[in-house]
Amino acid sequence: MEEAIAVRPTCAHVDLGALEANFRAIHRYLDERASVTRVAPPSVIAVVKANAYGHGARRVALALQDAGARVLACADIEEGVALREAGVEVPILVFGALSVSDLDGLFSHALTPTLSTPAAAKAVEAAAVRHRRRVKCQLKIDTGMHRLGFRHDNLARTIPSILSSPHLAIEAVYTHFATADDVDDAFLDVQRARFEAALVDLQALGLSAAARHAANSAALLRDERTWYEFVRPGLLLYGIAPPGLDDRLALQPVMTLRSRVVAVKGIRTGDGVGYGLRFVASSPREIGVVPAGYADGLDTRLANRSAVLVKGRRAPVVGSVCMDMLMVDVTGLGVSPGDEVVIIGTQGAEAIDVRDMASAVGTIPYELLCRVGARIERVYDQETPTAGTDR
Numbered sequence: 001m002e003e004a005i006a007v008r009p010t011c012a013h014v015d016l017g018a019l020e021a022n023f024r025a026i027h028r029y030l031d032e033r034a035s036v037t038r039v040a041p042p043s044v045i046a047v048v049k050a051n052a053y054g055h056g057a058r059r060v061a062l063a064l065q066d067a068g069a070r071v072l073a074c075a076d077i078e079e080g081v082a083l084r085e086a087g088v089e090v091p092i093l094v095f096g097a098l099s100v101s102d103l104d105g106l107f108s109h110a111l112t113p114t115l116s117t118p119a120a121a122k123a124v125e126a127a128a129v130r131h132r133r134r135v136k137c138q139l140k141i142d143t144g145m146h147r148l149g150f151r152h153d154n155l156a157r158t159i160p161s162i163l164s165s166p167h168l169a170i171e172a173v174y175t176h177f178a179t180a181d182d183v184d185d186a187f188l189d190v191q192r193a194r195f196e197a198a199l200v201d202l203q204a205l206g207l208s209a210a211a212r213h214a215a216n217s218a219a220l221l222r223d224e225r226t227w228y229e230f231v232r233p234g235l236l237l238y239g240i241a242p243p244g245l246d247d248r249l250a251l252q253p254v255m256t257l258r259s260r261v262v263a264v265k266g267i268r269t270g271d272g273v274g275y276g277l278r279f280v281a282s283s284p285r286e287i288g289v290v291p292a293g294y295a296d297g298l299d300t301r302l303a304n305r306s307a308v309l310v311k312g313r314r315a316p317v318v319g320s321v322c323m324d325m326l327m328v329d330v331t332g333l334g335v336s337p338g339d340e341v342v343i344i345g346t347q348g349a350e351a352i353d354v355r356d357m358a359s360a361v362g363t364i365p366y367e368l369l370c371r372v373g374a375r376i377e378r379v380y381d382q383e384t385p386t387a388g389t390d391r
């Protein structure tokens with residue numbers, strides 16, 4: 001155990017023990033469901049892009065590697081290089097398009113590129129020729145999201161030049177679902193059927209023995225037919241199940257966003273609070289000032305709409321969220337400067353769930369986690385035990 005020293009009152013506590021527990025819970029879920037349907041459970045590609053969804057990619061990646069993760073995935077080469085520099089030794093898949101990237105990092109840091117457009121394939125091949133290397137890559141198929149990937153229905157035109165390259169070795173083929181977290185939307189089935197057809201086409205074109213994957217967190221919970229040899233959870237690792245699918249496995253939120261009250265003042269009936277005086281007291285109130293604002297990534301739409309926890313109770317956010325501060329109504333709670341504030345997480349019997357906060361401001365939990373700002377120190381308060389890992 002090691003308690004880092006937080007310099008500022010506002011900090012993000014990242015529970016690596018919870019991260020590891022979630023990683024194991026996902027494996028348990030996959031193992032149990034696979035044994036029911038008598039198929040081999042898929043392996044997990046642990047997604048740590050975007051600074052591990054705001055949790056701190058280096059520490060999260062090492063904790064997952066210690067917990068037994070066999071493959072990690074990130075968004076671009078720069079993220080992959082940072083993971084290698086942190087000491088990650090397992091394969092690292094780069095999801096992003098690589099047509100206009102500096103590709104040397106793929107070779108110097110042993111990253112696995114995704115070929116997701118003809119231009120990216122050409123660029124990676126040219127770089128492989130330059131480095132005189134045969135590079136292991138993964139091939140992305142666009143089955144309907146229309147973001148990255150080779151179109152599923154004209155692979156005979158686009159893929160032969162890749163397959164014939166002596167410098168490119170396709171180790172896996174994957175796709176990504178556009179509507180996996182909308183449990184009532186049947187487009188996932190359309191995409192899955194297109195993916196299967198594309199796999200048949202690829203085999204006919206001479207690609208054999210490539211692994212397959214498709215499922216993000218929502219898809220892996222929703223439909224086992226999306227599993228193939230690998231699944232690619234991100235959100236689940238951080239302890240958040242997509243709404244509507246959260247009864248399938250028990251997870252622990254990894255991040256707690258905490259601060260402290262730095263000032264308390266009484267205001268009178270009719271007094272306004274903050275920029276624009278967007279909150280006006282209808283009775284005498286006590287206002288607590290919390291040193292966290294939109295520069296720390298807090299959403300300005302939390303104004304008058306959300307709450308924080310103080311003394312185990314919900315204290316509504318009153319008035320606008322400022323750049324460096326927000327104000328909360330702590331009337332009757334007996335609050336003084338120094339008292340702990342929980343912005344995301346639990347305090348006593350109360351909890352602020354990042355999913356509820358996201359729906360209160362009209363966004364998704366991914367966005368709120370990723371936006372926890374660079375000014376907020378990540379404090380890792382539980383080291384992962386290194387013994388007794390089984391995967």
Ligand SMILES: *Cc1c(COP(=O)(O)O)cnc(C)c1O
Nearest residue numbers: 047095176216217232233234235
């Ligand atoms: C981000 C991402 C994932 C993980 O998504 P979650 O919804 O967080 O599980 C999987 N695959 C790709 C291609 C991604 O970009």
